[in-house]
Amino acid sequence: MINFDEEVKKFRPALELDQAEDAIYSNDLKDITDIMQEMMRVARETER
Amino acid sequence: MADVLNCKRCGGTILVTGYCSQCGLKSEYVNKALNTSKYYYNIGLDKARVRDMTGAKEALQNALKYDKMNIDARNLLGLIYYETGEVVLALSHWVVSVNYFSGRNVAKRYIKEVKSNPHKLESANIVARKYNQALAYAKQGSKDLAFIQLRKVLAENPKFVNGYLLLALLFIDEGRYEKARKALKRVIKIDRTNPLAVRYFNDMGHSDDEIMDFRDFPEDDYDADLLFVEDQPRAYVEPDNVDLNGEPVPVGRYKDINFYKYSIAYVIAGLVLGLAVMGFLVIPHRDKNMESDNRDLKIGFSEAIAAKNVEISTLEASIEDLNQDVSDYETQISDLNRRLGSYEDAQKAVLPDEDKVTLQQALNKYYNEDYDSAVSDLNRLMEDYPDNDVILFYKGMCHLNVGNTTQAKEAFSALVERCPNSAYYTIAVSYGGEGLPATTEDGTGARPEDEEADSAEDEESEESTDASGVTG
Numbered sequence: 001m002i003n004f005d006e007e008v009k010k011f012r013p014a015l016e017l018d019q020a021e022d023a024i025y026s027n028d029l030k031d032i033t034d035i036m037q038e039m040m041r042v043a044r045e046t047e048r
Numbered sequence: 049m050a051d052v053l054n055c056k057r058c059g060g061t062i063l064v065t066g067y068c069s070q071c072g073l074k075s076e077y078v079n080k081a082l083n084t085s086k087y088y089y090n091i092g093l094d095k096a097r098v099r100d101m102t103g104a105k106e107a108l109q110n111a112l113k114y115d116k117m118n119i120d121a122r123n124l125l126g127l128i129y130y131e132t133g134e135v136v137l138a139l140s141h142w143v144v145s146v147n148y149f150s151g152r153n154v155a156k157r158y159i160k161e162v163k164s165n166p167h168k169l170e171s172a173n174i175v176a177r178k179y180n181q182a183l184a185y186a187k188q189g190s191k192d193l194a195f196i197q198l199r200k201v202l203a204e205n206p207k208f209v210n211g212y213l214l215l216a217l218l219f220i221d222e223g224r225y226e227k228a229r230k231a232l233k234r235v236i237k238i239d240r241t242n243p244l245a246v247r248y249f250n251d252m253g254h255s256d257d258e259i260m261d262f263r264d265f266p267e268d269d270y271d272a273d274l275l276f277v278e279d280q281p282r283a284y285v286e287p288d289n290v291d292l293n294g295e296p297v298p299v300g301r302y303k304d305i306n307f308y309k310y311s312i313a314y315v316i317a318g319l320v321l322g323l324a325v326m327g328f329l330v331i332p333h334r335d336k337n338m339e340s341d342n343r344d345l346k347i348g349f350s351e352a353i354a355a356k357n358v359e360i361s362t363l364e365a366s367i368e369d370l371n372q373d374v375s376d377y378e379t380q381i382s383d384l385n386r387r388l389g390s391y392e393d394a395q396k397a398v399l400p401d402e403d404k405v406t407l408q409q410a411l412n413k414y415y416n417e418d419y420d421s422a423v424s425d426l427n428r429l430m431e432d433y434p435d436n437d438v439i440l441f442y443k444g445m446c447h448l449n450v451g452n453t454t455q456a457k458e459a460f461s462a463l464v465e466r467c468p469n470s471a472y473y474t475i476a477v478s479y480g481g482e483g484l485p486a487t488t489e490d491g492t493g494a495r496p497e498d499e500e501a502d503s504a505e506d507e508e509s510e511e512s513t514d515a516s517g518v519t520g
Binding site for chain 2: 033
């Protein structure tokens with residue numbers, strides 16, 4: 001059976017216009033190639 | 049000359065080792081990532097075409113994880129957010145898309161279209177704000193207020209999936225399953241596989257087949273207001289309830305839908321809501337303000353009264369002091385009056401030198417028992433000094449010694465009357481009252497035999513002669 005209090009906790013507030021800039025900046029803009037590049041950089045630094 | 053391969057990620061030259069000279073990534077891995085991204089994009093596109101928004105969203109997010117610069121995937125994801133009512137998220141993806149690729153990018157048109165209509169942008173913002181408010185009310189347990197806000201949200205944006213889901217949850221909580229069902233039907237009309245809607249349907253006892261029916265044969269009514277009015281009795285019989293073998297069941301006659309009735313219902317509902325808002329929000333707030341004002345006024349008046357009371361008590365204390373001063377001054381005035389009387393009497397008793405001599409002679413005559421001569425001297429002095437106590441006393445004494453009691457009484461009475469502060473006053477009172485014997489037959493009255501009277505007379509005479517300035 002649906003528990004209202006538990007269910008309503010799962011709802012997240014919608015973004016308002018003045019939060020759009022934050023939403024853009026906080027977007028996770030890393031893809032898998034970025035992660036690979038980062039891993040290679042760390043590996044190179046460790047070798048040195 | 050061999051073909052030069054470039055990295056699909058950064059455009060750098062691919063070395064013979066298969067690694068990019070610029071980004072250092074292996075070309076094979078980059079290509080694999082880009083292909084995977086396209087694969088997920090295609091899945092997302094297929095799902096979006098059949099309005100499986102949730103599935104499309106997941107696939108496109110995966111596509112972006114493999115290639116953040118997959119412009120098509122990002123634009124489509126923005127479009128899906130826009131379709132489900134989340135305009136700000138849609139805009140954010142389109143802005144990022146244009147930032148990555150500013151050439152012929154459809155996201156530019158999307159942004160332009162949204163921004164070109166300020167009313168639409170403001171409306172999207174209002175929808176988000178009211179939805180957040182409704183969510184807050186729902187979390188606080190103010191479900192009526194949440195309903196009010198959601199009604200505004202869905203009237204403004206009839207495709208706002210999260211709004212319908214929250215509304216359905218509120219209806220389910222209140223046991224209004226028919227309304228919840230309608231709201232959820234609208235959700236799956238927009239997003240055919242919305243997992244939350246499907247779960248709510250399942251919890252309400254609907255099978256997957258029924259849900260698929262709802263999905264495949266959606267109702268066309270998108271009027272959000274219908275979700276907020278009470279259900280009308282149905283004018284038709286459910287197909288499941290028809291008994292094909294039984295007796296025909298009479299049905300109600302056809303009747304036009306009375307839309308005017310709905311208008312009245314809306315007006316009444318508006319009035320009730322208005323009254324409720326007045327009763328629960330406006331009036332208590334106003335009463336609270338009035339109470340606060342009254343309290344401030346009471347405090348102000350109490351402070352003013354306290355200040356006045358202090359002032360009154362101070363004034364009363366000063367009045368008491370002044371009364372005390374007045375009584376002191378009155379006492380001083382009476383004392384001064386008494387002293388003034390004594391001074392005036394003393395003034396009266398002081399005689400000029402010639403008269404002092406005459407008085408001395410009269411007293412000598414009195415002590416030599418020459419009373420008649422003494423009385424004549426004293427009578428002469430009386431003409432000038434009718435209020436002199438010494439003259440009056442010795443005149444009375446002379447008359448007394450010759451037995452002329454009546455005239456003696458007159459002299460003593462005159463002394464009592466005119467000279468109340470005189471030293472002879474007590475003796476004069478005793479002689480002037482009933483203290484004297486009646487006049488004898490031979491005309492001689494009773495002589496004063498009281499020794500005390502004699503001694504007093506001697507003492508008084510000494511004092512009086514001193515006071516009158518008469519030397520012996």
